[in-house]
Amino acid sequence: MGKKSVKSRSVPARLKNQTTEASSAPTAFVSHSKVLFTILSALFALLAIYFYSSETRREDDSLTRLLENRSLDTIDRRSDLSLEEYTSLYDGKWPVLITDAMNDWPALSKWDWSYFLNRYGDHLVAMKAVHGKLTDSQMLSVPLNVFSKHVHESSPTTWTYINDELFIPFRPELSLDIRRPIYMEEDYFKLLPKELQPWDTMLLWGTSHSRSSLHIDPYNWTGTNAVLKGRKRWKLFPPGQDHLLYVIRGQHCGFPLDCFKYNSEVDAFDPDLERYPLFTQAKYIEFEQLPGELLLIPTGWFHQAYNPEECLAISSQVYNSQNVKIVTEEILKVGEVKQAKLPQDFSSYKPRDQVAALVKVIPKSIIKKGKDVTDKIAKQFHRTST
Template sequence: MLPLLAVLQGIMRNVKRHKTKTETQENDKNKEEKKKAERPSVRRKVKRQKHEPHIHWDRLCLLVFTVVNVPLLAWNWKHLKQKYLEYMEPEYEFKTFSFDHLSALAQREMNMKKYAYNYSTTHIDKRANLSRQEFTDVYDGAWPVIITDVVPKWGAYHWSKQFLLKYYGKDRITMKAVDGRLDNAESLALPLELYFKHAHEGTFRRWTYVEDELFIPTRPQLRRDVGDCEYLKEDYFQLFPEEVRPWNAMLLWGTPHSRSSLHIDPYNWTGTNAVIKGRKQWKLIPPGQDHLLYVKEGKMSGFPLECYKYNR
C-alpha cells in the first residue's frame, strides 16, 4: 500500500505543477496582448513629443567649445612643433648674433643733441647727477659710463675687513681657485676668515676669486647696505617666477691678478658693477667685431632655466 500511495502522490504533484504552469503561460499571454493593444497610443504620444523643442545646453556648450578650440589647438600644436624642430636643428642652436652698431651710434648722436653735456665719442664719461632719461637715451646699451655718485651713498661703501670678520667670519663663501689656465678652476666653499688670510696672495698663474650670488641676498643687513639705484629700476627679471629668478646682488672679490675670460652672462643680461673697494680694470672692445666671436658648443649655464654658456 505504501508504494502505491507514494506513486499517487507523485502523480497529483505533477498534475498540480502542470496546471500552475499553464495558468502562468495564459497570464503572460494576456499581458502581452494587453501591451500590444496599448502600444499604438504610446507611439502616437512619443511622436507628438518629438516635435516639442528641447535644447540640451550642456551638449551645446561642449559642441561650441570643441568646434572653436580644436582649430586653435591644432594651430598651436603645429606652431610649437615647428619651433621645437627649429630649436633641435643643429643650424639653429648657435645662431650668429649681429648688432647694428652703426645704427645704434647714429641714434645715440641724435639723442645727445637733447642735452647740454659735452659727451665723449672716444673715451668713457664720468657722470654725476645723471637723470634716468638721459642715461637711457645716451648710455644704456649704447656706450659705457662711470657713475660716481651712487656707491658712496650706500652703507656697503663703509664695509671693512674687521666688520665682515666680526659678523660673518665663520660663514662659508663660494669661490674658485685657478692654477694655470682659466678653464682649470676648482670650486670651493670655505669660511670667509680663511679667504681673508690669503686675500693678499695671488700671482699671474695662481689666484682666487670669490663669486657668491647668495651671500648678500640671504643676509638682510648686507642686502640693506646695498642701496637702490635709479638706473636699475627697469628689471625684467622681476617678471620671472620667483623660483627661477636670478639673485640681484652677487658678491665678487678677487685676489691680485684675478680675472675672467670674455663672456656673455646667462640670459644675456646686462650686469652693472659697483666697485666698493679696490680697483677693477675693464678691457673694452669697439663694436663691429661680432664676427670674431665664437662659442663652445655644448656648454650650458646650469641655471634653472637652462641656456647656453657663451664663453670665449
C-alpha cells in the same frame, strides 16, 4: 653506368657583353657616387662660407652702425645723470660709469675685512681658484677666514676670487647696506615667479690678478658692477664681433629657467694670439673702475674684468623695457618655454605686458625645479651658518 661526358658550350658574344657590363655596373656606380659626393661637399662648403661671410658682414655692419658718433678711446664717466638721459643715451646701447650713484650706500664705509670676519668668518663662500691659466680655474667652497688668510698671496698665474651669488641675498642685514639706483628700478625679473628670479647681488672679492672670463651675462641682460674697495680694469667689446672672439657654443647657464651661456675661449688680459689670431681684430673699450663707481653694461657686450689689486665689488642685473626683446628671446631660445604658446599678437604688447604673458606660459615643472633648488640652497645655508 659511366657518367655521361658534358661538352662545354661557348657563351654567345651578346651574352658575354651583357655579363661584362653587369659586373662593371657596381664599379661605375661607386665611381659616379664619389664624384657626386665631392661635388656636394664642395657645394656645402661654399654655402657655409657664404653664410658665414654673410653673418660676418652683418656683424660688421651692425658694429659700424653702433660706432657712429661714438669713441672707443674711453668710457663715459657721468654724474648727475637723469633717468631720462640714461635711457636715451645708454640703456641697452652703450656702457657708462656713474660716479655718484653709490654715495648713499652704507656698504661703502662699513664693508671691510674686520666687518666681514667678525660676523661671517666661519661662513662658507664660493671661490674660484686658479693656478696656471684662466682655463685651469676650479670652484671651491671655503670658510671666509680661510680665504682672507691668503688674500695677499697671489701672482699672475696663482690667484683666488670669491664669486658668490648667495652670500648677500641670504643675509638681509647686508642687503640693507646697498641701494638700488634709479637706473635699475625698472626690473622685469621681479615679475617672474620668485623661484625663477636670478639672485641679484653677487659678492665679488678678488686677490690681485684675479679676473672673470670674457663673456656675455646670462639671458643677455644688462649687467651692473659696483666697486666698494680697490680697482677694476675692464675690456668691453661692442656687439657684432662674435666671429673674432672664439665663443664657446652649446653651453647652458644652469638656471632653473635655463638659457644659453656665451663665454669666449680667449683671456682678453692674457690672449694666446697664436691660437686665437682673429682676436687681434676685435675692437673694445679699456678703462679702470674706481671705488664708489657703478658700471652699467648693455646687453650684447662681451666683457671681462681684471683686478690689479685686491678688490671688493658686487654685481647685479636688469631686465627692462630697453632689453625686453633680447632677454625674452634668450629665455625662449632654449625651448623649455614654448614660443607657440604665446599670444599671436605678443610682439605688439607693451614691454611689461610681454613679460606678464611670458610668465603665464612657463611650465609648472620649471617653477617646481626652481623651488626645489631654492629649498636645497636654504637648507645648506642653515647648516653652514649656524
